[in-house]
Amino acid sequence: MTTGRTTATGRNKYYFRRAFGLSHVLEPDFVETxxxxxxxxxxxxxxxxxxTASLRRxxxxxRDALVVVTSAGMDRTLATLAGLDETPTLSPAGGRYTLxxxxxxxxxxxxxxxDPRWRDFTTVRFWNHRRFEGDLPARARVVARFDTGDPAWIEFPVGRGSLFVMMSGWHPRDSQLSLSSKFVPLLFSIFSDHGPQVGGTRQFFVGEPLPLEEHDTNLTLPSGRSETISPESAFRPEAPGIYRVSNGKRTRA
Structure with missing residues (x-):
């Protein structure tokens, strides 16, 4: 993650590192450049x-990147990365919480x-965000809006990559996002095509089939014992712990 020394940036960095922290599944190495x-x-x-030039290339x-707009001073960075014709004004918006x-x-x-069961974001309040003042290019896609009508999440295609932009930070002074149960799944979803292969739904009920690919046939149990599993079979874990599925080339947990 590219970071700086401002207070808002430091808080965003803290929660980002916690979301991708060391676990039985991940062993992250955080870098700065x-x-x-x-x-x-x-x-x-x-x-x-x-x-900016390096990231643009x-x-x-x-490559894909996530940009969290933490201040109005990120206007030139956003304009260059997104390939905007004019530098937008990123004015602070607050006064009441938004959804x-x-x-x-x-x-x-x-x-x-x-899955509709996991779509409820109404418990996540946003205290502060930056308002994008200017015309979005036709290629931009607004993925979510605040209830004020302001774009909240925007995607900009850039060459063969894409830029996903959040107009509010996730730290508690900006929003409740980092304290929400949606935060970690959201980050893993955004980055699901990159880094550790941990994308896909991770909330299941006992007896439901797992979303396995055709060659994901080897299941390693928490005990270390391995067995064969088919994509159509119901998943009934015998004990709590980490279960790993492998196709011989890629392992998912």
Whole structure:
């Protein structure tokens, strides 16, 4: 994650690191620059000219990145990365809390929430956000709006890559997102095509079939014992713990 020293950026960084923290499934290595070739890229501060140019090239070459707009000072960074003709004004909006609405759950970045049981974002309040003042290009896609009508999440295609932009931070001074049960699934959903393969629905009921691919046939139990599983079979875990499915080349937990 690309970070800075501002207070808002530091708070966003803290919750980001917690979401991708060390576990039995993940062993993340957090880096600060693109030179370290990170698997996933998140930006929460204004970038220098060199950093912006480097990230822009990465996007054009097919990388994806998440930008969290934490201040009005990120206007030039956003304009350059998104390829906007004019630098937008990012004016602060507050005064009362807002909620998300018009959420496009069919968007690939929200694949975690396609099941209607997990779509309720009405408990997540946003205290502050930045208002995008200017015309969005026709290629931009508003993935969600605040109930004020302001864009909340926007996707910009950039070359062969894409830029996913959040107009509010997830730290508690901006919103309740980082404290919500939606936060970790949302981040994993946004980055599901990059880094650790942990995308897909992770909330199931005993007896439901798992969303396995055709060659995902080897199941490793928490005890270390392995057995064969078919995509059509009902999943009935024998004990709590981490279950791993493998096709011989990729392992998912």
């Amino acid at each position: 693109l030179a370290d070739d990170p698997a996933i890229i998140a930006v929460a501060r204004p970038l220098s000219t060199g950093e 990465s996007l054009e070459d097919g 998300l609405e018009q959420i496009e759950f069919e968007h690939p970045a929200l694949r975690e929430f396609r």
